Amino acid sequence: xxxxxxxxxxxxxxxxxxxxxxxxxxxxxxxxxxxxxxxxxxxxxxxxxxxxxxxxxxxxxxxxxxxxxxxxxxxxxxxxxxxxxxxxxxxxxxxxxxxxxxxxxxxxxxxxxxxxxxxxxxxxxxxxxxxxxxxxxxxxxxxxxxxxxxxxxxxxxxxxxxxxxxxxxxxxxxxxxxxxxxxxxxxxxxxxxxxxxxxxxxxxxxxxxxxxxxxxxxxxxxxxxxxxxxxxxxxxxxxxxxxxxxxxxxxxxxxxxxxxxxxxxxxxxxxxxxxxxxxxxxxxxxxxxxxxxxxxxxxxxxxxxxxxxxxxxxxxxxxxxxxxxxxxxxxxxxxxxx
Amino acid sequence: xxxxxxxxxxxxxxxxxxxxxxxxxxxxxxxxxxxxxxxxxxxxxxxxxxxxxxxxxxxxxxxxxxxxxxxxxxxxxxxxxxxxxxxxxxxxxxxxxxxxxxxxxxxxxxxxxxxxxxxxxxxxxxxxxxxxxxxxxxxxxxxxxxxxxxxxxxxxxxxxxxxxxxxxxxxxxxxxxxxxxxxxxxxxxxxxxxxxxxxxxxxxxxxxxxxxxxxxxxxxxxxxxxxxxxxxxxxxxxxxxxxxxxxxxxxxxxxxxxxxxxxxxxxxxxxxxxxxxxxxxxxxxxxxxxxxxxxxxxxxxxxxxxxxxxxxxxxxxxxxxxxxxxxxxxxxxxxxxx
Numbered sequence: 001x002x003x004x005x006x007x008x009x010x011x012x013x014x015x016x017x018x019x020x021x022x023x024x025x026x027x028x029x030x031x032x033x034x035x036x037x038x039x040x041x042x043x044x045x046x047x048x049x050x051x052x053x054x055x056x057x058x059x060x061x062x063x064x065x066x067x068x069x070x071x072x073x074x075x076x077x078x079x080x081x082x083x084x085x086x087x088x089x090x091x092x093x094x095x096x097x098x099x100x101x102x103x104x105x106x107x108x109x110x111x112x113x114x115x116x117x118x119x120x121x122x123x124x125x126x127x128x129x130x131x132x133x134x135x136x137x138x139x140x141x142x143x144x145x146x147x148x149x150x151x152x153x154x155x156x157x158x159x160x161x162x163x164x165x166x167x168x169x170x171x172x173x174x175x176x177x178x179x180x181x182x183x184x185x186x187x188x189x190x191x192x193x194x195x196x197x198x199x200x201x202x203x204x205x206x207x208x209x210x211x212x213x214x215x216x217x218x219x220x221x222x223x224x225x226x227x228x229x230x231x232x233x234x235x236x237x238x239x240x241x242x243x244x245x246x247x248x249x250x251x252x253x254x255x256x257x258x259x260x261x262x263x264x265x266x267x268x269x270x271x272x273x274x275x276x277x278x279x280x281x282x283x284x285x286x287x288x289x290x291x292x293x294x295x296x297x298x299x300x301x302x303x304x305x306x307x308x309x310x311x312x313x314x315x316x317x318x319x320x321x322x323x324x325x326x327x328x329x330x331x332x333x334x335x336x337x338x
Numbered sequence: 339x340x341x342x343x344x345x346x347x348x349x350x351x352x353x354x355x356x357x358x359x360x361x362x363x364x365x366x367x368x369x370x371x372x373x374x375x376x377x378x379x380x381x382x383x384x385x386x387x388x389x390x391x392x393x394x395x396x397x398x399x400x401x402x403x404x405x406x407x408x409x410x411x412x413x414x415x416x417x418x419x420x421x422x423x424x425x426x427x428x429x430x431x432x433x434x435x436x437x438x439x440x441x442x443x444x445x446x447x448x449x450x451x452x453x454x455x456x457x458x459x460x461x462x463x464x465x466x467x468x469x470x471x472x473x474x475x476x477x478x479x480x481x482x483x484x485x486x487x488x489x490x491x492x493x494x495x496x497x498x499x500x501x502x503x504x505x506x507x508x509x510x511x512x513x514x515x516x517x518x519x520x521x522x523x524x525x526x527x528x529x530x531x532x533x534x535x536x537x538x539x540x541x542x543x544x545x546x547x548x549x550x551x552x553x554x555x556x557x558x559x560x561x562x563x564x565x566x567x568x569x570x571x572x573x574x575x576x577x578x579x580x581x582x583x584x585x586x587x588x589x590x591x592x593x594x595x596x597x598x599x600x601x602x603x604x605x606x607x608x609x610x611x612x613x614x615x616x617x618x619x620x621x622x623x624x625x626x627x628x629x630x631x632x633x634x635x636x637x638x639x640x641x642x643x644x645x646x647x648x649x650x651x652x653x654x655x656x657x658x659x660x661x662x663x664x665x666x667x668x669x670x671x672x673x674x675x676x
Contacts, residue, residue, distance in 0.1 A: 095563040095587075
């Protein structure tokens with residue numbers, strides 16, 4: 001069975017490995033499509049070698065079907081269309097207070113343990129979410145990043161008619177914008193890359209370059225002079241952190257989606273003055289997966305527009321190299337059945 | 339009638355002025371006690387002369403009785419014991435969305451208009467809260483800072499049994515600690531000044547110097563290894579902003595009470611990683627005043643312990659100078675009837 005092994009130093013090798021028979025509580029999946037995540041690119045660049053320990057199979061944004069069911073697994077049958085929520089919380093303790101998805105002992109499947117860039121993947125059954133029969137598995141491969149967006153919008157408590165600003169128009173920012181719009185928000189997307197701006201406009205968003213447009217003024221203009229209700233900070237840019245507070249109305253909220261490895265300056269005076277809220281958001285909870293699968297299966301959510309290209313597993317090396325050369329791409333899928 | 343005029347340059351003069359007859363919708367109050375607020379000290383130091391425009395009567399933490407009721411005022415009668423919520427929101431607009439207490443056109447009475455360091459004070463009736471007959475007016479003078487604390491604890495949604503850390507043991511920090519404890523929280527007070535620490539311990543709090551004690555470890559120890567549920571940042575210290583995220587459990591909250599005039603560094607990674615929340619809090623809403631008056635009138639709340647000294651209006655100059663020399667003092671009251 002074909003599998004792509006990340007070898008370190010920007011190198012994948014596609015080799016033959018034996019499928020792993022499912023143990024008690026596990027299922028073996030036939031992998032259909034796996035999306036290339038920003039984290040995968042980060043791994044490819046060697047930035048996470050200490051954690052990943054090459055050679056390792058990585059990848060976690062997947063869709064597929066159940067191939068084999070291990071002892072004790074209920075609710076799943078061979079042939080079911082599924083997606084995987086790649087969070088292994090088995091090291092959770094009482095000190096985590098039930099917040100399983102961000103428990104201190106969390107292992108991320110596909111980073112801390114073998115991932116999905118292979119024909120057959122064996123995972124704990126509790127990570128598997130069923131998708132409706134007949135779902136387009138290409139679209140279902142986007143369930144993982146879409147669940148991130150569903151989590152962000154849910155934690156932000158977006159209400160119909162609210163003005164939302166999404167800072168950063170990469171795949172996650174674009175998905176947050178789509179989910180916020182589906183929740184009834186009016187969305188402005190802020191992005192400096194012109195081709196991403198053009199893409200956001202194709203999706204029907206008001207999309208602006210904050211280096212060229214007075215974004216705080218635009219927010220007031222779109223809100224009868226109040227300012228935005230909610231900002232999703234997805235860019236990770238220092239300048240975004242420094243200025244996001246200027247966009248908001250009194251009692252506005254910021255959902256912090258981006259990862260800032262180092263401390264950055266924030267305008268705490270604005271938090272006090274306008275009674276703003278900052279809400280950290282990380283990965284997803286089971287209900288976010290349920291919502292993501294619903295949106296995908298519903299058919300009216302334009303998730304298909306985010307798929308830039310599909311490449312066969314044999315060409316994974318080229319797909320990663322290509323992504324470095326064309327950073328404007330949205331989602332590249334690896335077809336593990338091809 | 340005696341009044342203290344702030345003249346600029348660390349100088350008050352006590353002179354005779356005519357009482358202001360109440361116009362429509364106004365009441366004239368006989369002022370009993372006025373607490374010296376940190377903002378008053380700031381004004382005394384000349385830091386707010388552009389806003390205050392000396393000579394001006396300042397002061398806003400007051401208690402008193404109704405002396406005269408203007409035309410059209412209902413619900414208030416001569417002799418009623420009262421406190422004033424010194425927020426004039428008459429310039430509020432629809433863009434403020436009903437958040438009257440922090441509306442953009444807010445005028446703070448006692449800063450932006452004449453204040454309470456005088457025998458007789460005329461204010462809009464909508465700022466007046468009645469206290470029960472027979473309330474100790476010395477204690478009632480603390481309603482304003484206590485309402486700040488009630489607002490902070492309410493916005494923080496403190497629940498019984500939670501572990502709360504209050505950073506900063508000045509008058510507001512101490513009141514936040516008391517209100518959080520009254521709401522059922524277990525409170526740790528963090529403060530570097532040893533005499534404030536000793537005072538906090540007298541009030542029954544676990545009080546520690548974060549320069550000497552490993553505060554994150556203490557929080558874990560007091561919470562079965564989870565960390566604190568909520569932090570009240572009242573110190574305004576850069577070091578507090580930089581490290582407050584280390585104290586918290588997964589999904590912990592920070593209520594930002596302190597004023598940071600300049601941007602400061604925050605550990606946004608922790609906000610993401612633990613899904614923390616930062617909640618800005620400013621002044622108070624009417625319900626916070628209701629709560630503060632209830633606590634004071636209830637009799638079991640140890641607000642009396644915070645009154646360091648009472649000085650007659652004639653000695654206001656010395657009282658302010660003395661406060662500069664003894665920064666450990668909690669609350670100094672000016673007796674405007676003496």
